[in-house]
Amino acid sequence: MSILINKDTRVIVQGFTGSQGTLHSKQSMEYGTNIVGGVTPGKGGKQHLGRPVFNSVEDAKSSLDPNASIIFVPARFCKDSILESAEAGIKLIICITEGIPTLDMLEVKKRVDELGVRLIGPNCPGIITPGEAKLGIMPGDIHMPGSIGIISRSGTLTYEAVKQTTDLGFGQSSCVGIGGDPIPGSSFIDMLKLFQDDKQTEAIVMVGEIGGTAEEAAAEYIKNNITKPVISYIAGKTAPSGKRMGHAGAIIAGGKGTADNKIEKLQECGVYVADNLVSIGFKVAEVLG
Amino acid sequence: MNLHEYQGKALFAEYNIPVSKGKVVFNAEDIIDVCNEIGGSKWVVKAQVHAGGRGKSGGVELITNPEDGVKFAKKWLGKNLVTYQTDKKGQPVNCILVEECINIAKELYLSAIIDRESQRIVFIGSIEGGVNIEDVAKNMPEKIIYQGFVYKDDSLKENAENIAKVLKLNDQQTIQFISIIDNLLRLFVEKDLSLLEINPLVITENKDLHCLDAKINIDSNALYRQPELLDMRDESQEDPKEAEAAKSDLSYVSLDGNIGCMVNGAGLAMGTMDTIKFFGGNPANFLDVGGTATQERVAKAFKIILDDPDVKVVLVNIFGGIVRCDLIAEGIIAAIKEVEVKIPVVVRLEGNNADIGSKILSKAKIKIESINDLAEAAKKAILLAE
Numbered sequence: 001m002s003i004l005i006n007k008d009t010r011v012i013v014q015g016f017t018g019s020q021g022t023l024h025s026k027q028s029m030e031y032g033t034n035i036v037g038g039v040t041p042g043k044g045g046k047q048h049l050g051r052p053v054f055n056s057v058e059d060a061k062s063s064l065d066p067n068a069s070i071i072f073v074p075a076r077f078c079k080d081s082i083l084e085s086a087e088a089g090i091k092l093i094i095c096i097t098e099g100i101p102t103l104d105m106l107e108v109k110k111r112v113d114e115l116g117v118r119l120i121g122p123n124c125p126g127i128i129t130p131g132e133a134k135l136g137i138m139p140g141d142i143h144m145p146g147s148i149g150i151i152s153r154s155g156t157l158t159y160e161a162v163k164q165t166t167d168l169g170f171g172q173s174s175c176v177g178i179g180g181d182p183i184p185g186s187s188f189i190d191m192l193k194l195f196q197d198d199k200q201t202e203a204i205v206m207v208g209e210i211g212g213t214a215e216e217a218a219a220e221y222i223k224n225n226i227t228k229p230v231i232s233y234i235a236g237k238t239a240p241s242g243k244r245m246g247h248a249g250a251i252i253a254g255g256k257g258t259a260d261n262k263i264e265k266l267q268e269c270g271v272y273v274a275d276n277l278v279s280i281g282f283k284v285a286e287v288l289g
Numbered sequence: 290m291n292l293h294e295y296q297g298k299a300l301f302a303e304y305n306i307p308v309s310k311g312k313v314v315f316n317a318e319d320i321i322d323v324c325n326e327i328g329g330s331k332w333v334v335k336a337q338v339h340a341g342g343r344g345k346s347g348g349v350e351l352i353t354n355p356e357d358g359v360k361f362a363k364k365w366l367g368k369n370l371v372t373y374q375t376d377k378k379g380q381p382v383n384c385i386l387v388e389e390c391i392n393i394a395k396e397l398y399l400s401a402i403i404d405r406e407s408q409r410i411v412f413i414g415s416i417e418g419g420v421n422i423e424d425v426a427k428n429m430p431e432k433i434i435y436q437g438f439v440y441k442d443d444s445l446k447e448n449a450e451n452i453a454k455v456l457k458l459n460d461q462q463t464i465q466f467i468s469i470i471d472n473l474l475r476l477f478v479e480k481d482l483s484l485l486e487i488n489p490l491v492i493t494e495n496k497d498l499h500c501l502d503a504k505i506n507i508d509s510n511a512l513y514r515q516p517e518l519l520d521m522r523d524e525s526q527e528d529p530k531e532a533e534a535a536k537s538d539l540s541y542v543s544l545d546g547n548i549g550c551m552v553n554g555a556g557l558a559m560g561t562m563d564t565i566k567f568f569g570g571n572p573a574n575f576l577d578v579g580g581t582a583t584q585e586r587v588a589k590a591f592k593i594i595l596d597d598p599d600v601k602v603v604l605v606n607i608f609g610g611i612v613r614c615d616l617i618a619e620g621i622i623a624a625i626k627e628v629e630v631k632i633p634v635v636v637r638l639e640g641n642n643a644d645i646g647s648k649i650l651s652k653a654k655i656k657i658e659s660i661n662d663l664a665e666a667a668k669k670a671i672l673l674a675e
Binding site for chain 1: 403405406408409410439478481483508510511513514540542544552553554555556557558559560561562563564565566567572575577608609610639640641662663664
């Protein structure tokens, strides 16, 4: 078991023939991901990396019957690309691209919710189910099939959590980067639900950061709904107020969204909080005994 | 990106949102002509900086004689205005907004943001205007209303009326208010705003609604489609190092410690700062060098970090993902040579080919502390900074 993707997931790549699309599609295929084709408007009918290219998602959908799409197109085209996939009936969309205007995401989020589409990202590393499928830009070799489900707002911080849980021998069931934007397609809560129902997952690592109140909402949800142990790390204790720390969503505004607030709330709700980035793995070991 | 009040008000005027008659001046002497052009016998002169709290700091004055406006302008132009929202240095004043004077009966508060939780554009209204809204939220939460809006749906009137009730507007003002909200929402969406604040929104002695201030932030991710707003950028109001870093596509925020940080990924960059603090040190900055960490970007990052005279040591923390650590190590060595870094550098490489990367670093002819364990690397940097 795993969440969202496995070796049977049939994947198309939007922005397949671009430099990012090519690089990461190649690595995903080497990892064993079942990429069945891609979409690049104007290049339909060609072959790329040994897979067919289509002009539109609709064309790709009717020929290949994919059930997931991963998006590498530039930020200004992402709204259209996500909506195109969603309207064509793809039920799982992963958008890697960073820098999408927030108002575009408001519109996208409303529509994907109406259509019952699961959107992961944008501005995220993607999803991996170790040993089965990699839909993202994460380095495959730090992962190991195992029992920890990982959810994170940040790319490289996810890798830290992965590396630490691999080194200690736990491995991962699936890892999901939900992204660093203010309006993400999926929330911590959406992923917590899936990991709670996944038999392979024994514990969940949730990596958060300053800005917004997603961690606080997740804490409340965990208290009432999650029976598996949740270990958390929150980045940005030293971040100053009012400054955007790289990610568009990582900003303390009006005294809201501080790391201390989040940590306090998480602890109150029974989440095990690692006090340091380097101790996420140790905390998992401590909790799982 | 932020706008000045005068630029925000020009946008308001374009969207038929009521603002005072006024004009911005860059030369003190021009104030006489502008006062005459506006007419009347009382004017308000306002120093234009990207910060609130100007009134309490002497940056706003009521004048009855245009000559006093010239004096005010001469006092401020070219100087820095320090308010409770700025740092110790303050923000440079390059222009002054001259406006007709409006007689106020009551001050209210109105703002709009994109709310993450409800995933809506939310307007925030309060009957307590002209004061810090965060204090009102804390001390008198019952005097604030948060109302979500969906652009172009048919509940605008009803939603606007909900706010009008809390603001205790009369029927005439409520009609004006619905139109103001309608226009502000259109402005918000068409111009890709991330924040809009009118503090105060006033009821004039003639009982009309009127915007006395305009604070506007624009979503920087959307600037590519707002060229006319991009032209309004005032770089003098931005931190010069942050602006310089942004030009090279690096995210940089300066802090007041002495350990320079160079990290790939925003989350890991924050995590690295926290780790330094956790072990008793003080980070000098946040810097996300990006996923590729090429020689060129690393060199640029070193230049920006070393520009801060307080920095005693640089901690480089790279999690090699798609780009292998051996390539990153070579880039770091070349960048250190290129920039002629004279202070100690501690490098922590993890991920893809980290071992080979560390070997390359230790064999380099320049002095680099290569430590693969992040906690140990942070401790070493703290020791070297003392």
